[in-house]
Amino acid sequence: MHCILDCFNVFIVTMTTWFPEMRRTGAPIYIxxxxxMAHDIDIGKLKPGEKLPPQxxxxxxxxxxxxxxxxxxxxxRQRGLVTGEVGRGTFVRCSEPPLSEVVTATxxxxxxxxxxxxxxxxxxxxxxxxxxxxxPEVGQSGFITRHVAAIMADYPDKTTDYIRSLKPEWQQAGQxxxxxxxxxxxxxxxxxxLGVHAGMMAAIATxxxxxxRVAFEAVTYASLARAANLIGRRPVSVPMTRDGIDVxxxxxxxxxxxxxxxxxIPTIQNPTTAIMPAATRERxxxxxxxxxxxxxxxxxxxxxVDEAPAPIAALAPDITFHLGGLSKAVAAGxxxxxxxxxxxxxxxxxxxxKMLTGGMPFMLAETAARIVxxxxxxxxxxxxxxxxxxxxxxxxxxxxxxxxRYHDNSPFIWLxxxxxxxxxxxxxxxxxxGLLVDGDDEFQFSQDQTSLHRVRIAFSTIxxxxxxxxxxxxxxxxxxxxxxxYDSYT
Numbered sequence: 431m432h433c434i435l436d437c438f439n440v441f442i443v444t445m446t447t448w449f450p451e452m453r454r455t456g457a458p459i460y461i462x463x464x465x466x467m468a469h470d471i472d473i474g475k476l477k478p479g480e481k482l483p484p485q486x487x488x489x490x491x492x493x494x495x496x497x498x499x500x501x502x503x504x505x506x507r508q509r510g511l512v513t514g515e516v517g518r519g520t521f522v523r524c525s526e527p528p529l530s531e532v533v534t535a536t537x538x539x540x541x542x543x544x545x546x547x548x549x550x551x552x553x554x555x556x557x558x559x560x561x562x563x564x565x566p567e568v569g570q571s572g573f574i575t576r577h578v579a580a581i582m583a584d585y586p587d588k589t590t591d592y593i594r595s596l597k598p599e600w601q602q603a604g605q606x607x608x609x610x611x612x613x614x615x616x617x618x619x620x621x622x623x624l625g626v627h628a629g630m631m632a633a634i635a636t637x638x639x640x641x642x643r644v645a646f647e648a649v650t651y652a653s654l655a656r657a658a659n660l661i662g663r664r665p666v667s668v669p670m671t672r673d674g675i676d677v678x679x680x681x682x683x684x685x686x687x688x689x690x691x692x693x694x695i696p697t698i699q700n701p702t703t704a705i706m707p708a709a710t711r712e713r714x715x716x717x718x719x720x721x722x723x724x725x726x727x728x729x730x731x732x733x734x735v736d737e738a739p740a741p742i743a744a745l746a747p748d749i750t751f752h753l754g755g756l757s758k759a760v761a762a763g764x765x766x767x768x769x770x771x772x773x774x775x776x777x778x779x780x781x782x783x784k785m786l787t788g789g790m791p792f793m794l795a796e797t798a799a800r801i802v803x804x805x806x807x808x809x810x811x812x813x814x815x816x817x818x819x820x821x822x823x824x825x826x827x828x829x830x831x832x833x834x835r836y837h838d839n840s841p842f843i844w845l846x847x848x849x850x851x852x853x854x855x856x857x858x859x860x861x862x863x864g865l866l867v868d869g870d871d872e873f874q875f876s877q878d879q880t881s882l883h884r885v886r887i888a889f890s891t892i893x894x895x896x897x898x899x900x901x902x903x904x905x906x907x908x909x910x911x912x913x914x915x916y917d918s919y920t
Contacts, residue, residue: 447483448467448470448475448476448480448482448483449488449491449492450462450463450466450467450470450492451466451469451470452465452466453465453466455557455862455863455864456862456863456864456904457863457864457900457904458900459492459494459498459502460498460499460501460502460505461502461505461897461900463492463498463499463502464502464503464505464506464509464511467482467502467506467511467512468506468509468511471511471522476522477522478522478523479521479522480521480522481519481520481521482503482512482519482520482521482522484519485499485500485503485520486499503520505894505896505897506520507520509893509894510523511523557861557864557865557866558864558865558866558892558897558901559866559888559891559892560860560865560866560867560887560888560889560892560901560905561866561867561868561886561888562888562890562891563700563758563841563842563888563890563891564757564758564761564762564890564891565756565757565758565759565760565761565762565810565814565841565890566814566817566818566821566841566890566891568810568813568814568817569813570760570761570810571761573801573806573810574761574763574764574797574801577796577797577800577801578793578797580800581793581796581797581800585792585796588792588793588796589792589793591792592789593789593790593791593792593795596621596622596780597795597796597799598617599799599803600620600622600795600796600798600799601617601618601620601621601622601768602617602620602799602803603768603798603799603800603802603803604617604620604621604622604768604769604770604802605617605620605768605770606802606803607733607754607756607768607802607807608620608729608752608754608768608770610729610732610733610738610740610741610754611738611739611740611741611744612740612744613740613741613743613744615743615747615752615770616770616773618773618776619747619770619771619772619773619776620768620769620770620771621768621769621771621776621779621780621783622766622767622768622790622795622798622799623753623755623766623767623768623769623783623787623790624765624766624767624783624787624789624790624791624794625755625757625765625766625767626728626730626753626754626755626757626767627653627654627657628767628783628786628787629751629753629755629767629768629769629783630654630693630726630728630753631654631657631658631661631786632769632779632780632782632783632786632787633691633724633726633751633753633769633771633775633779633782634658634661634663634691634726635661635782635785635786636775636778636779636782637690637691637724637775638663638690638691640661640662640663641662641663641664642663642664642689642690643663643664643665643666643687643688643689643690644658644663644664644665644666644689644690644691644692644693645665645666645667645668645680645683645684645689645691645692645693645723646665646666646667646668646692646693646875647667647668647670647674647675647693647694647695647699648667648668648669648670648874648879649670649701649702649870649873649874649882650693650695650699650700650873650875651695651700651728651873652872652873652874652875654693655693655875656875659875665875665876666683666687666689667874667875667876667879668680668683668692670702672702672704673704673705673706673707673710674694674695674696674699674702674704674705674706674710675692675694675706675710675714677710677713677714677717680692680714680717681717681720681721684717684718684720684721684723685721688721689723690723690724691723691724691725691726692714692718692723692724692725692726693726693728694706694714694725694726694727694728694742695728695729695730695731696711696727696729696739696741696742697729697731697732697735697738697741698731698732698734698735698837698839698840700730700731700842700873701842701844701868701873701884701886702835702844703835703836703837703840703842703843703844704835705735705738705739705837706739707739708739708740711739711740711741711742711745712745714742715742715745715746715749715750718746718749719746719749723749724749724750724751725742725746725749725750725751726750726751726753727741727742727743727750727751727752727753728753729741729752729753729754730753730754730755730757730758730767731758731839731840732754733754733756733758733759733760733811734758734759734811734814734815734818734839734840734841735837735839743770747770747772748772748773749772750772751769751770751771751772751775751779752769752770753767753768753769753770754767754768755767755768756798756801756807758841759807759810759811759814759815760801760807760810760811760814761810764794764797764798764801765794766794766795766797766798814890815839817890818839818840818841818889818890819838819839820895821841821889821890821892821895821898822836822838822840822843822889824889824895824898824899824902825843825887825889825902828899828902828903828905828906829843829845829902829905829906829909832845832846832848832906832909833845833846833848834846834887841888841889841890842886842887842888842889842890843886843887844884844886845884845885845886845887846883846884847883847884847885847909848909848912850912850913851883851909851912851913852881852883852913853869853870853871853881853882853883853884853885854869854871855913856869856885856908856909857869857885859908859913860885860905860908863904863908864904865901865904865905867885867886867887867888867905868885868886868888869884869885870882870883870884870885872886873886887905889902
C-alpha cells in the first residue's frame with residue numbers, strides 16, 4: 431500500500447492542469463497551442479518532467495476536436511518541447527538529447543529528416559521568420575560543439591586575450607573556402623573577418639573617404655548601403671537588367687558621378703536570384719578599370735552554386751575585393767568570412783576591420799578554420815543545399831501559379847505580387863497572420879526608387895517542413911484573397 435501511495439503522490443506532483451493562453455494571431459489553432467506551450471515552458475509555467483493534460487481532456491476544455499490537440503502535441507514533439515509514450519502520456523522534455531543522438535564525429539554527415547530541426551527563435555510568439563536566409567539547422571551544431579571543446583583544450587589562454595596576429599591556418603581556410611569557378615586566391619591575400627558585412631564595411635572604409643560615392647545595384651542587400659551612408663559615404667543606385675547590374679548604365683554613372691567603388695552580388699543576387707553571365711562580369715571589370723573604380727564582389731551565396739562562372743576577382747584581381755563566408759551554407763552563428771584583397775591592402779584592411787568591429791575573436795576564427803580545413807564545411811554545405819532544395823520544392827508546389835524568380839540552390843524566392851497588392855500592405859497583412867516577409871523597400875536604399883511590388887520569401891530557418899507548409903498555405907491564401915481580404919483597422 432505504501433508503494434501505491436508513493437506512486438499516487440508522484441502522479442499528483444507531476445500532473446498539470448495546463449490551459450494554453452492563445453494569442454489569436456490567425457494561425458491555425460494547433461500552431462497557437464504549440465506556440466503557447468513553448469511560451470509557458472520558456473517562462474517556467476510548464477516545468478521539465480510535468481505531464482500535460484490528456485488530449486481528450488484538453489480538447490474538451492478548449493472546445494476543439496481531439497485531432498487538433500493531436501496535431502498540436504505532434505508539432506510540440508517535432509520542436510523538441512515534449513516527449514511522449516503510448517500509455518503514459520505526454521511530458522515536458524527534461525533535457526536536450528545527448529550530442530551523440532544528433533551527430534557524432536565518426537558518423538559522417540547526417541541527412542536532415544522531417545521533424546529533426548529544432549524550434550527557431552522567433553521575434554515574438556506566433557511569428558514565423560520568412561525573412562531570414564541563414565543556413566538551416568541540419569546537425570552542424572554537433573560539429574561546432576566538438577571543435578569549440580577542442581579549441582578550449584588546445585588554447586586555454588586565447589579566450590581571455592585579444593588577437594595579436596593572423597594564423598596561417600586561418601588564411602589557408604579562407605583560400606579553400608573562397609576558391610570558385612576554377613579560381614583560387616593567393617593565400618597571402620586572405621584576411622579573416624567577422625562576417626561578409628563587416629568585411630565589406632572594412633573595405634569601404636579603407637578605400638573611400640567621407641563624401642565619396644559608392645555604387646550599388648538598384649535592388650540589393652541594402653543594409654550595406656545604409657551602413658555606408660552611416661559612416662559618411664554616399665550610396666548611389668545603378669539600374670539593373672534581368673541578369674544583374676546594367677553595365678552600360680554603370681559606365682554612364684562612372685563618367686558622370688565618379689564613384690570610388692561598386693558593390694555587386696554576381697552569384698544568386700539578393701534578392702533577385704540572378705547569376706551574372708561570364709561576359710557581363712568581363713565587361714564590368716573592364717568598365718571599372720577604365721574609370722578607376724574598385725570592385726567589391728559579395729560571393730556570400732557563391733558556396734551554394736557548383737557551376738558558377740569565374741568570379742570577377744579572377745578577371746581583375748588587382749582591383750577586386752572578393753568576399754565569402756559561412757552564414758548561408760554552414761552556420762550564421764559562427765560569424766566568419768574571408769576577404770581576398772589586392773596585395774596593397776592586405777595590411778590596411780585588417781586595421782579598418784578592427785577599428786569598425788573591435789576585431790575578430792580567436793574562437794570564431796579558429797572554429798571556422800577548423801571546420802573548413804577538415805572538409806566538414808563542404809559536407810555541411812551539401813546537406814544544407816539538399817534541405818533548401820526540398821523546401822523550395824514545397825514552395826513551388828504551393829505557389830505554383832504565382833510569378834516569382836528563384837534559383838534551385840537559393841534559400842528564397844523573389845515573388846511578384848498579384849494586382850492590386852502593394853508590397854508594404856502585403857508585408858503588414860502577412861505580419862498580422864504571424865508571417866514575417868521582406869518587401870521590396872528592404873532592398874532599396876533611396877526614396878527616389880520605384881516600388882517593384884515584390885516581396886522576398888525566405889524559407890531556410892523555419893523550424894520544420896510541417897511548419898513551413900502551413901506558413902506557405904497561409905501565405906497563399908493571403909495572396910489569393912487580395913487586399914480586400916485584409917482589414918488594417920485595429
